[in-house]
Amino acid sequence: MMQTKIGIIGGSGVYDIAGLESREWVSVETPWGMPSDDLLTGTYNGTPMVFLPRHGRGHVQTPSTVNYRANIAALKMMGVTDVFSVSACGSFREEMAPGDFVIVDQFIDRTFAREKTFFGPGLVAHVSVAHPTCARLMDAAVAAAESAGVTVHKGGTYLAMEGPQFSSAAESHMYREWGCAVIGMTNMPEAKLAREAELCYASIAMVTDYDSWHPDHGAVDVSDVIATLKGNSTKAVDTVAALPAQLPADRTPCPCGCDTALEYAIMTAPDKREPEMIDKLRVIAGRVLG
Numbered sequence: 001m002m003q004t005k006i007g008i009i010g011g012s013g014v015y016d017i018a019g020l021e022s023r024e025w026v027s028v029e030t031p032w033g034m035p036s037d038d039l040l041t042g043t044y045n046g047t048p049m050v051f052l053p054r055h056g057r058g059h060v061q062t063p064s065t066v067n068y069r070a071n072i073a074a075l076k077m078m079g080v081t082d083v084f085s086v087s088a089c090g091s092f093r094e095e096m097a098p099g100d101f102v103i104v105d106q107f108i109d110r111t112f113a114r115e116k117t118f119f120g121p122g123l124v125a126h127v128s129v130a131h132p133t134c135a136r137l138m139d140a141a142v143a144a145a146e147s148a149g150v151t152v153h154k155g156g157t158y159l160a161m162e163g164p165q166f167s168s169a170a171e172s173h174m175y176r177e178w179g180c181a182v183i184g185m186t187n188m189p190e191a192k193l194a195r196e197a198e199l200c201y202a203s204i205a206m207v208t209d210y211d212s213w214h215p216d217h218g219a220v221d222v223s224d225v226i227a228t229l230k231g232n233s234t235k236a237v238d239t240v241a242a243l244p245a246q247l248p249a250d251r252t253p254c255p256c257g258c259d260t261a262l263e264y265a266i267m268t269a270p271d272k273r274e275p276e277m278i279d280k281l282r283v284i285a286g287r288v289l290g
């Protein structure tokens, strides 16, 4: 039986997890380079947790320069089984107001300047991301946010944009017509890479603004975003603190199959696989590569 080890990727405004016990920041080098920062390890009510600030402490990395492959690989190398992303986002829906949390279930990936796969020539794989978020983790996130007193919406499509500029009003109206619920700059390719690494992934999106479509709200402004984030930070930490109680300490296999995503994904014939690629990929795909 495997023990649950929760990974938290903290977004804008979330650079530490107060209350984590037996805290230690550790440096992890991956075959894809260094993650955004050291990883903070510790326990919450006995459950092991690993925290990584997505942009680094002090917010150093842009959404485009975050090394998403190294971040996911580092969590995998630390033995994390379940990843919760915590992110700031804009809202396309009146009822998803600043201060609310949205537990995202789908993504539209409009990013274009990022490395999106661990695989490559010599070891080709295609995983499904038809359902990119884990239903078990979504339920846990909803329950944890509710217990922290947050207004939480279950489900909604997150539009991942390249940034770093916010959207034009025309783009914002178009994304609303596409049926998107929220917008951010970081959950892709993070969610895709988590799937390739056979990690369960859920996204806790904290609404900070109404993007650029709302007739009663002006353009997005980072100072407003930061002010809302500061108000949200206790809610975020309380939600994270409530997560361990929502997951079994002894982990059972993922009911949606996130942790077996690579079972039939590798296309390259065994005798054509590049030995160097196999060695490199072992840290995320060792289960199927041996």
Ligand SMILES: CSC[C@H]1O[C@H](OP(=O)(O)O)[C@H](O)[C@@H]1O
Binding pocket: 010, 011, 012, 013, 054, 055, 063, 086, 087, 088, 089, 163, 184, 185, 186, 187, 222, 225, 226
């Ligand atoms: C500070 S507003 C824009 C910035 O905030 C979000 O970051 P994260 O997803 O890491 O919380 C958004 O995606 C942008 O990167």
Ligand SMILES: Nc1ncnc2[nH]cnc12
Binding pocket: 088, 089, 090, 091, 161, 166, 167, 183, 184, 185, 208, 209, 210, 211, 212, 220, 225
């Ligand atoms: N409106 C918005 N667009 C993209 N990323 C965001 N992060 C917070 N608000 C955002």
